[in-house]
Amino acid sequence: MTHGPGISGLILEEPLLWEKGKQGRSAFSMPEQDVPEAFSEIDENLLESGIDFPDLSEVDVVRHYTRLSGWNFGVDTGMYPLGSCTMKYNPKINEKMAATPGIAMAHPLLADELSQGTLQVMFELQTFLANLTGMDAVSLQPAAGAQGEMAGMLLFAAYFRKKGEKRTKILIPDTAHGTNPASAALCGFKPVLLESSPDGTLDVQTVADLMDEETVGIMLTNPNTLGLFEESIREITAIIHAKGGLVYGDGANMNAVMGIVDFKRCGVDVMHLNLHKTFSTPHGGGGPGAGPICVVEKLQPFLPKPWVIKTGSSYHLEYDCPDSIGRLHAFFGNFSVLVKAYSYILSMGAKNLKKASQLAVLNANYVRESLRDVLHLAYEKPCMHECVFSDKIQNEYKITTLDMAKRLIDHGYHPPTIYFPLVVPGAIMIEPTETENKDDLDQFIAVFKDVIREGREDGERLRQAPTITKIRRLDETLAARRPCLVG
């Protein structure tokens, strides 16, 4: 048996916050009361009698979160080949840069002349992202990819409103992230499902048959969520444009093609980027992300306001944007996430960003070649930054994708993305990213092969997995049937 880094370890129990503490303890250094007390003058009907938070000492709080952190697994802990999520290494220096006092303490409503440093970061990042995608203008405001998609859909709506056209439908492939149809629906468009062809990519004729003058256009992801490049993208975008439509490009998979693909040349009109994927900002166990949108020139006037412009050597917020779709965030989006991505781009430079994409694609292809004799490969086309297998072979002896995924946990690996995209039953989607080295990939591949062998010989072992984690498989049905959302 090949062992991954996972062996059993010392796991400490820790209760919920309110199951510990004593009234009167404190972990907060109380500032000096240098002004008179005045609250006694407040109308009693407005006053709160006291909030039921536990009182904890500083050591209580420190031990609590330190123990909780021990039950978690991050990119810094080990390989996290979660397909479609680009879990690459999150450089430490970026955190430090975002914490620069003049930046971290900046109030968002000061005059432009008092905010030149932060505005410079925004202006330059707008330029970097435009250059990287080939697009003409950028808004940094969307707080996550899904909000970027929503911004894009609002842009579509605003564009057709301005042209005086009423269009109600949008084409969305069956391989799309769920956020795509949800974002489109939020903006009043009815999603029309585009079935992908047997080779995993979009068929030009299918698009041509469904595109009409009641359809605003298409939302596509390239490389798509099967990790395949949509080679007919130019033909597809030409069909959409010929009917007066627009093309939305979901940039979730940009990590495969930095400096390699020019999205404007592909015919994309709007695309969002996930800075928490491609540009190395940490995902924080759920967020915050950032989902800037990049557009071609004709859509620039519709971008969320404000955007940053440079006049001479100074930076300004432009609010005079009559066609803008408006604001999506109270201020400028998740600014410190933007700072980290800016720091990453400056650390890498153009050559290394391109190299990062090349190595991401190399790693995925290496894993694909190394596992294809033991796992069913969903598509034969060459893959980009991720490869998709299924549990078709293992189903013969009653082992599922879930079983293999859970057994990988015992070996110290975060499982790949499973059961997505929906078009591949029992999908196993592996995205190693460029920051995993060959030795670590080889170990992962060896472990995965052993897990598969184990499944054949002793299936129960996989169905019982994981066994060395703090808790084992959880009853998700119970959680949903009788929701207990607060303690």
Next chain:
Amino acid sequence: MRYLPHTDTEIKEMLAVTGHDQLEDLFTHIPEECRYQGEVDLPEQLSEWALSDHFQSLGTHNSASSTKAVLLGAGSYSHNIPEIVPSLIGRSEFLTAYTPYQPEMAQGTLQGIFEYQTLTARLLGMEVANASMYDGASALAEAILMALRIARKKRTIAISTAIHPRYREVVRSYLQAGSFTIIELPLTKDGRTDLSGLQDIDDLAAVALQSPNFFGVVEDLATAADTIHDIKALFISCFSEPFAYGLFRNPGACGADIVCGEGQSFGMSQSFGGPGLGMFACRTKNQRTIPGRVVGETVDVDGKRGYVLTLSTREQHIRREKATSNICSNQGICALTAAAYMASLGGTGLRRVAKLNYDKADYLKKGMVQAGAKLLFSAPTFNEFALTFPNDFEPARKRLLDKGIIAGMGLGSFYKEYEGAYLFCATETASKAVLDAVIKEVQS
């Protein structure tokens, strides 16, 4: 480059396995017309040390590096942050994890978020809370969309003009594609929302107020709840300063149906406005229409207590276009930060810091009034208040700026009718010396 671990030899070995001669060959199937032409125009890469120098210089171009105090709130507040909060939540096991799709290896995040939901519900006086939204503004927009879902056929919402103007802008953006009517409610002379016209509005799904509102005024939420419920509309109560509920009755106790707002005050640096935290809570009866992710308690196969993401059939990855929201990434680490911050304060600390905030703002308010300024509104306030001046305040503001104190934000750019009025803010971080300096400048 230190983030790219492959040696040249390894690249060759791996290419041999994939059947390619060089890295470029991995991309031969990409059509020529789609290719990037030349190299991307970006600055030369910087070493770690050169990068630090660059940021030092950027920082000094921002006033925050040289000012002594910023007496400005309007949705972004200066509060003390105990060192343990960033130290603990910055642990990379939390920071570098993804959304907890594999609960067995994410119990730290999951229990942490469950605790966040619980403390949030207690703070707001509500029954359930979600795992976070992007910010206060989008949380309000999502609350309104949720209310419209609950109210089904009704298409009109009423929102107070004393809700943060930026939040109202975001609401308009989110609702622009639907055929909804948004009515803005005027203010009474004391700075609270005038609800007297509600009976005349047909088809009303929900009414949204903010308390403390944009002018710092504490709304009479209990009376508002009765008025709103009398006409069978839902009551959405939002906030930009959660510290207020350490002192003032929370919206849940007053009868709100949905409570949402900005949680930046609880441990997040101001960072030019983001990331903050959209806090979101509702009643149990509506929990299946809540947007965003929620963590629930359950048991594992051995009967041991554990936590999972739950009620996912509401969400986009299952429901697609019929989801309750399109949100996927939220503000996870910010929610964990807020929980650690609330835990550091405790119930006792929350009360004490909230009182201190009240006292500081009250000291400045009384001092300014004595110095000749007039209150724009007479109702009680928390942290923030609006003033008008017998003479133009602008020269005093400039003199203070020269002394490193940024005080007062002109209201004219947000409300034409309040041109010449200024919004002030004082939290526990403002020293008496700074407050005295501001008062003195107005006296002269």
